[in-house]
Amino acid sequence: MNRNYLIPILLILSxxxxxxxxxxPPSEKxxxxxxxxxxxxxxxxxxxxxxxxxxxxxxxxxxxxxLSIRSHGHLTxxxxxxGLADTYSDNYTQLRVKETYAGISAGDFDFTLxxxxxRWGTGYAFTAAGVLDPPRxxxxxxDRLNLNEGRDMVKADWVRGPHAFSLAWSxxxxxxxSASLRDTTAFRYNVLVRGFDTALIAGNDRGGDPFGALTxxxxxxxxxxxxxxxxxxxxxxxxxxxxxxISGITFVGEFYTPPNIPYYSYMGVPQAAGRQHYAFMxxxxxxxxxxxxxxxxxxxxxxxxxxxxxxxxxxxxxxxxFGNHFSSYVHxxxxxxxxxxxxxxxxxxxxxSVGVRFQL
Amino acid sequence: MSRINCVxxxxxxxxxxxxxxxCVLVSRAAPATPDAEALLKRSDTFRxxxxxxxxxxxxxxxxxxxxxxxxxxxxxxxxxxKTYVNFMSPRQKGEHLLxxxxxxxxxxxxxxxxxxxxxxxxxxxxxSNGDVARTNYAADYSPVFxxxxxxxxxxxxxxxxxxxxxxxxxxxxxxxxxxxDARPVRAEFYLISGKHIKSATFDEYAPSSGKELLRKLTLxxxxxxxxxxxxxxxxAAPRSLPDKLFNQGRSDMF
Numbered sequence: 001m002n003r004n005y006l007i008p009i010l011l012i013l014s015x016x017x018x019x020x021x022x023x024x025p026p027s028e029k030x031x032x033x034x035x036x037x038x039x040x041x042x043x044x045x046x047x048x049x050x051x052x053x054x055x056x057x058x059x060x061x062x063x064x065x066x067l068s069i070r071s072h073g074h075l076t077x078x079x080x081x082x083g084l085a086d087t088y089s090d091n092y093t094q095l096r097v098k099e100t101y102a103g104i105s106a107g108d109f110d111f112t113l114x115x116x117x118x119r120w121g122t123g124y125a126f127t128a129a130g131v132l133d134p135p136r137x138x139x140x141x142x143d144r145l146n147l148n149e150g151r152d153m154v155k156a157d158w159v160r161g162p163h164a165f166s167l168a169w170s171x172x173x174x175x176x177x178s179a180s181l182r183d184t185t186a187f188r189y190n191v192l193v194r195g196f197d198t199a200l201i202a203g204n205d206r207g208g209d210p211f212g213a214l215t216x217x218x219x220x221x222x223x224x225x226x227x228x229x230x231x232x233x234x235x236x237x238x239x240x241x242x243x244x245x246i247s248g249i250t251f252v253g254e255f256y257t258p259p260n261i262p263y264y265s266y267m268g269v270p271q272a273a274g275r276q277h278y279a280f281m282x283x284x285x286x287x288x289x290x291x292x293x294x295x296x297x298x299x300x301x302x303x304x305x306x307x308x309x310x311x312x313x314x315x316x317x318x319x320x321x322f323g324n325h326f327s328s329y330v331h332x333x334x335x336x337x338x339x340x341x342x343x344x345x346x347x348x349x350x351x352x353s354v355g356v357r358f359q360l
Numbered sequence: 361m362s363r364i365n366c367v368x369x370x371x372x373x374x375x376x377x378x379x380x381x382x383c384v385l386v387s388r389a390a391p392a393t394p395d396a397e398a399l400l401k402r403s404d405t406f407r408x409x410x411x412x413x414x415x416x417x418x419x420x421x422x423x424x425x426x427x428x429x430x431x432x433x434x435x436x437x438x439x440x441x442k443t444y445v446n447f448m449s450p451r452q453k454g455e456h457l458l459x460x461x462x463x464x465x466x467x468x469x470x471x472x473x474x475x476x477x478x479x480x481x482x483x484x485x486x487x488s489n490g491d492v493a494r495t496n497y498a499a500d501y502s503p504v505f506x507x508x509x510x511x512x513x514x515x516x517x518x519x520x521x522x523x524x525x526x527x528x529x530x531x532x533x534x535x536x537x538x539x540x541d542a543r544p545v546r547a548e549f550y551l552i553s554g555k556h557i558k559s560a561t562f563d564e565y566a567p568s569s570g571k572e573l574l575r576k577l578t579l580x581x582x583x584x585x586x587x588x589x590x591x592x593x594x595x596a597a598p599r600s601l602p603d604k605l606f607n608q609g610r611s612d613m614f
Contacts, residue, residue, distance in 0.1 A: 037453045108604060119473045130473075142470040157610065164609025190609030195463060197476065197608055217476045219463065222552070225476045245478050290584075295423070324430060325450050359450045 032071045039064040043145060043355035047348040059087040064146055066098075076103035082147065099150045110157040117150035118168070120188055120201060122215045122227040125280040125304060126256035128237035128264070129201055129213035129229040131186050132170055138280055138304040139313050139333050144353070151175070151184075164190040172206075182206050195219060208263070209234050235259035235275075248290070254280040269309075269342050276342075277307040284317070296321040304343070311337025311344040328356045396503035396519050402542040403535070406562075407495045409571040412438045415596040416448075419487050424586045433492055436599070440499035441527075442606040445492055458608060459493045462527030465608055474608070487579050487589045490529025497521060497535070500528035508539065511546050515539045530557070544574070556582045568596045 041062040050056055066080035082096040101114025121130025125138040134148035153170035166188040172181035186203030201213040211233040219225050225243040230236065241254035256278040258264040260271060269276060284300025298319045305312035313336065319329040331353040337344025419431045432448040447455035454469035457477075464477040466489075477489065494500060501521035509518050521533040529549075536546040544562040551557050564576035573596050581587040604610060 037450070105602075110604075110610070119467075122473055124471065124473065127473075133473075144470075146470070159604035159607045159610060161603070162607070164604075164607050166609075188609075192460065192463065192608055197463070197465075199609070219476050219478050223478050225478055227476070243476075243478070245481050250481075295428075321451065327451075359453065 031073055032069065034067070034069045036065070036067045038066075038358075038360040039146065040358045041145060041355055043353055045351055045353040047351050049349040051347045054089055060145065061085045062145055062147075064098075074105040076105070077101075078103070084147075096147065096149055098146070098148065101150075108158055108160050110159070112153070112155040112157075115150045115152045115174075116155065117148065118153075118155070118166075120199065120215070122217050122229055123239045123241060123254060123256070124243075124252050124282075125254050126239050126278060127229060128231040128233070128239060128256075128258055129199075129215045131184060131201065131203060131211065131213070132168060138278070139315055140331070142317075144317075144329070144331055144355075151181070162192045164188075166190075182208055205263075233263060234261050237264065241280075248287075249283060249285045251283045252281070254278075256280070269306075273308065278305065279307055280304045282315075306337075306342045309337060309341035309344075311335070311341035313343045313346075325359055326356065327359070328354070330354050394505050394517055396505040397498070399505075399517055399537055399542045400501070400503040400519060400521070400535075401498045403537050403544050404496050404498050406543050406565065406572065407574050408437065408440075409568065409573050409596055410598040412599060412601045413596060414599045414601075416594050417492055418592045418594070419492075420590045420592070421487075422588050422590070435492060436601055436605065437495075438601045438603070438606060440496040442603075443493040444605055445489075457489060457493060458606065459527070460606055460608060462525055463608070464489065464493070464527075487591055488529060491579065491591070494527070494529050497533070500525055501533060503535075506534075509536065511536050514545055516545050517542070543572075558582055569598065571596075 039062075041060075041064070043060045043062070045058040045060075047056045047058070061084075063083040064081065066078070068076065068078040070076045079100040080098040081100075082098055084094045084096060086092050086094075097115055099115050099117055101112050101116045103113075104111045117134055118132045119130065121127025121133050121136070123130070123136060125136055125141045127133060127136050130136070132151050132153065134143070134150065137143070151170040152172075152174045153168050155166060155168040158165045168184075168186050168188075170181075170184045170186070172179075172183050175181045183206035184203060185206075186201060188199055188201045190197070190199040192198070195218055197217045199213075199215045201215070202211070204210045211231065213229060213231040215227075215229045217225065217227040223245045227241050227243075229239040231238075237256075237258040239254060239256045241252065244251045257275060259275050260269060260273055264276075280302065282300055282302035284298070284302075286298045288294035288297045288299065298317075300317045302315040302317075303312055304315070313333050315334075316332045317329065319327055321327045332350065334350045335343040335346040335348075339345060414434065414436050417433045417435055419433070420427050421429045421431075429451075430449060431452065434446040434448055436444045436446075441459070441461045443457075443459040445457040445459075447453065447457070456467040458465045458467070465474045466477055467474050481489070500523060502524045503519045503521050506518040506520050509516055516536040516538055519535045519537065521535055523531050531552040532550040534548040534550075535544065537543065538545050543565065546562065547560040548556060549558040549560070559580045559582055561578050561580075562574060562576075563578055564574075565572050566575040567573075568575075573593065575593055577591040577593075579589045579591065
């Protein structure tokens with residue numbers, strides 16, 4: 001038998017055996033819990049001074065239903081889809097599967113099979129340790145249109161006291177070719193020690209190099225949180241960040257330095273450029289409740305910079321809620337730098353997105 | 361001479377007996393200082409009926425007396441220091457909050473990682489995260505009996521609670537508990553700076569799964585005086601909750 005398929009098969013078999021061996025607590029035997037949500041977004045992006053002969057307006061309509069059913073306290077089936085209709089140089093529609101998975105919970109074990117988003121990295125705008133996470137996009141770290149997709153995987157988790165162990169095998173067979181993913185086997189150990197939420201991650205990409213990572217987060221005093229990642233994959237990558245809260249305003253700063261190897265390849269950065277250094281800063285307030293009439297407004301301003309080629313992108317986000325179901329937003333990014341730099345190479349001088357969102 | 365001595369002795373004896381009787385009567389008449397710790401623990405049972413339970417909380421925010429927003433939460437609590445809150449309202453669907461001892465995380469679907477919450481962030485919202493997730497005051501605060509006082513027609517014990525662990529939401533709480541069953545009646549909440557930030561009235565109690573539990577609580581914003589929030593509790597029931605539900609490493613399992 002091919003050794004690459006041994007781990008997923010063992011994970012599936014052990015999940016079935018453990019689930020059969022355990023009964024749910026009596027109080028949860030008849031419990032079936034179904035939850036759903038629906039989000040519809042209409043987003044228009046206006047590009048300023050395009051350097052290519054393409055339309056200056058991109059219109060997108062997204063319909064995002066999700067359904068989760070939890071039965072008998074230990075069986076979960078969940079699906080989250082995105083239907084996308086683009087109007088740009090031509091029209092196209094696409095169905096994306098954000099997540100679709102089945103989970104079995106048995107005693108201290110949880111088993112998952114399907115497409116699932118995991119969140120192992122601790123960075124807000126950058127991560128090197130989140131080997132199975134959705135990609136972080138520093139100019140849109142909140143994934144405004146919810147377009148991130150999970151990885152197709154078999155995963156087993158074992159939780160005992162403050163310790164959590166995860167073993168995952170992810171296949172790249174179903175991923176879009178443009179994602180340039182590989183089959184990944186990864187292990188994670190997470191523990192909370194003296195307020196440090198710490199994780200050790202190790203694994204291997206099929207046909208690639210093995211990797212290892214250490215992540216942590218820690219709250220300091222009343223207003224500070226610090227987080228970081230140290231990763232080894234051919235060479236070291238480091239991310240350090242902090243969050244500070246004052247008067248309801250949250251500031252996040254991150255410094256990130258990855259090696260310039262194909263795994264961390266970035267658009268516009270030549271291979272000869274060597275190790276890259278990035279900085280990210282954001283300040284935001286989710287609700288301007290102190291100002292009369294502004295309670296439903298949220299604002300944030302950010303900047304992401306490549307410190308080596310001195311290119312940067314200031315970003316502004318504003319949002320407003322109308323009742324419990326409708327909201328609107330504006331997102332502006334203004335890349336700056338020379339034409340050969342990472343952010344300056346963007347084929348427009350400014351991108352302004354406005355949208356309305358309905359949530360059920 | 362001996363007769364004077366005899367009278368004197370009788371007088372002294374009577375004086376001594378009278379003094380002792382007075383002491384006994386006075387000591388019986390003066391109310392003993394109540395056990396503040398016991399009162400606080402008893403008051404917690406009106407908000408936390410079981411060691412492991414689930415309850416739904418609906419929060420309605422009012423601005424200038426008019427209903428403004430509604431939020432719905434499902435709170436799972438185990439012991440005094442493990443709480444998991446599932447956000448159910450459309451605006452917050454997919455969000456979760458985990459409190460584990462002094463540590464708190466919020467899982468937001470639009471950030472690709474669990475977010476550690478600082479103590480100051482626990483105070484965000486009209487009803488703060490801490491108001492929903494931390495209701496075992498005996499675990500978080502050291503109580504001192506202040507006085508007895510009437511709130512309306514209800515005779516109350518008044519306790520001064522001081523935070524004894526960093527996970528506590530407020531630095532100080534002045535807490536009015538009904539005599540004699542220690543049922544919460546009113547509270548005032550203070551920050552480290554001494555600022556009076558909120559007040560609460562515990563408006564309604566109702567039987568739930570065999571226990572008398574808090575059903576309605578109103579929180580008044582003492583900084584923006586035109587705003588208040590009503591918290592309505594329903595469906596409280598004991599539930600066997602696995603420890604792993606409260607593990608920070610399961611962020612992707614929710």
